[in-house]
Amino acid sequence: MSGSAAKIKVPRGTFDVLGEDAAARAAVESRARALLEGAGYERIETPAFEATELFARGVGASTDIVQKEMYTFADASQRSLTLRPEGTAPVCRAYVEHGMHKRRQPVKLWYLSSFFRHERAQAGRYRQFWQVGAEALGSEDPAVDAESIALLAHLLGDLGVAPVRLRLSSLGSPAARAEYREQLQRHLRAHEDRLSQDVRARIDLNPLRAFDSDHPATRAVLESAPLLRDFLVAEDAAHFAEVRAMLDAAGVPYELDPTLVRGLDYYTRTVFEFTSEKLGAQSGVGGGGRYDGLVEQLAGPPTPGMGWAAGIERILLAGPAAPPAAVAPDLFVAFEAVTEARHAPRVAFVLLAEARAAGLTAQMELAGRSLKGQLSHANALGARYVAILDPDGAAALKDMAAGDQRTLPADAVVHAVLRAQHAL
Ligand code: HAM
Numbered sequence: 001m002s003g004s005a006a007k008i009k010v011p012r013g014t015f016d017v018l019g020e021d022a023a024a025r026a027a028v029e030s031r032a033r034a035l036l037e038g039a040g041y042e043r044i045e046t047p048a049f050e051a052t053e054l055f056a057r058g059v060g061a062s063t064d065i066v067q068k069e070m071y072t073f074a075d076a077s078q079r080s081l082t083l084r085p086e087g088t089a090p091v092c093r094a095y096v097e098h099g100m101h102k103r104r105q106p107v108k109l110w111y112l113s114s115f116f117r118h119e120r121a122q123a124g125r126y127r128q129f130w131q132v133g134a135e136a137l138g139s140e141d142p143a144v145d146a147e148s149i150a151l152l153a154h155l156l157g158d159l160g161v162a163p164v165r166l167r168l169s170s171l172g173s174p175a176a177r178a179e180y181r182e183q184l185q186r187h188l189r190a191h192e193d194r195l196s197q198d199v200r201a202r203i204d205l206n207p208l209r210a211f212d213s214d215h216p217a218t219r220a221v222l223e224s225a226p227l228l229r230d231f232l233v234a235e236d237a238a239h240f241a242e243v244r245a246m247l248d249a250a251g252v253p254y255e256l257d258p259t260l261v262r263g264l265d266y267y268t269r270t271v272f273e274f275t276s277e278k279l280g281a282q283s284g285v286g287g288g289g290r291y292d293g294l295v296e297q298l299a300g301p302p303t304p305g306m307g308w309a310a311g312i313e314r315i316l317l318a319g320p321a322a323p324p325a326a327v328a329p330d331l332f333v334a335f336e337a338v339t340e341a342r343h344a345p346r347v348a349f350v351l352l353a354e355a356r357a358a359g360l361t362a363q364m365e366l367a368g369r370s371l372k373g374q375l376s377h378a379n380a381l382g383a384r385y386v387a388i389l390d391p392d393g394a395a396a397l398k399d400m401a402a403g404d405q406r407t408l409p410a411d412a413v414v415h416a417v418l419r420a421q422h423a424l
Helices: 021-038 052-058 063-069 087-095 143-156 174-190 199-203 207-212 216-223 235-248 311-320 341-355 371-381 410-423
Strands: 049-051 072-074 080-083 107-116 128-137 164-169 266-277 284-290 305-313 331-335 362-364 385-389 394-399 405-409
Touching: 021 107, 021 128, 021 143, 021 311, 049 052, 052 063, 052 080, 052 087, 052 164, 087 107, 087 128, 087 305, 128 143, 128 311, 143 164, 143 235, 143 266, 143 284, 143 305, 174 207, 207 216, 235 266, 266 305, 284 311, 305 311, 331 341, 331 371, 331 410, 341 362, 341 385, 341 410, 362 405, 371 385, 385 410, 394 410, 405 410
Parallel strands: 331 362, 331 385
Antiparallel strands: 049 080, 072 080, 107 128, 128 305, 164 266, 266 284, 284 305, 385 394, 394 405
């Protein structure tokens, strides 16, 4: 093989998941599964790519995601497909496609999947990233909103992501928002010369995004801008009051933030975001809200919905530094350097299979180390017991914690380890 071939690296904004990082991710997944399935959420998997139309219609044509961040391509039959940039529109598509409105409502679904956005890559912001998400479809009860938010608060707490801030707001109904939009546009136009170019360019398409700006003169203009909360109709205000009362009763702390803007168009009523200072510029750990019109927009029956997603990488960045320990083997099977061809590794292999069949975690020597090297390797793995096979079918079973050792037939090793574990 030629030694001159150039190395190939992962594309910008993507990464390999290795070793301790994989273990830390698995720990997040198992905690999320226990919590969400315990709350009646069922796992859902949707395809990594969907018809482009799903996101154009579902996420909204004026959003950054649809305008500039989607990985869109034509397949061999010239269909326009897009790598999913988010999970809510696909879940709603699946709800419609599988007639889930006929099930008992609300239908509660959770996912942990990778998503794709062509964003400027930096710490905490990637082009392929993972989200854990939960969606409850089919009920507009404010208890659904409060429970959904409380579940994410609980998950972040369990995973040691602290301190976090919870920002909460209500966007009301589309009609109220349309009226508010007009008023905000009027205000922004009246002060157009002081706005950043970016905000000026978006007055028509997406004036609410002005609240995301950190341009000082723009921020000054926004201080006197009308606020959406003053436009909520009575039912939306009552719905929001009930969500807040339930969070208060459950002791979930939050800050009301009438300028909270989410980067997706489907939200109605409740919206929220958890942020962590530990994350710097990309401070959003997770967020979501209600999307009462989305299923209908995707040609389904009128169906309210509420949910959230949290970024796995951001949970890990904002969480405790120590990763969970790798699984230490109950038994490590070592053997003297091969005397007769392959005899010892085969005996070790049989012992390994027996140990696993008995429910033990077990590993064997796989790299031809010296016996001394094998013991040091077993020690580094944190093995509880090491069985050192000799060519005559006997084994020395070493208790790595106590340091003592006894000899027994190789086929008695598993039983001895199980007995010793039982006695502990
Ligand atoms: P989102 O705010 O766009 O909402 O994303 C949710 C979370 O995904 C963010 O808070 C962040 O932790 C993570 N995230 C987003 N983009 C990136 C990125 N480029 N790199 C790393 N992490 C990222 C949604 O996606 C909605 N579907 C949430 C939702 C569910 N709303 C209702 N149901």
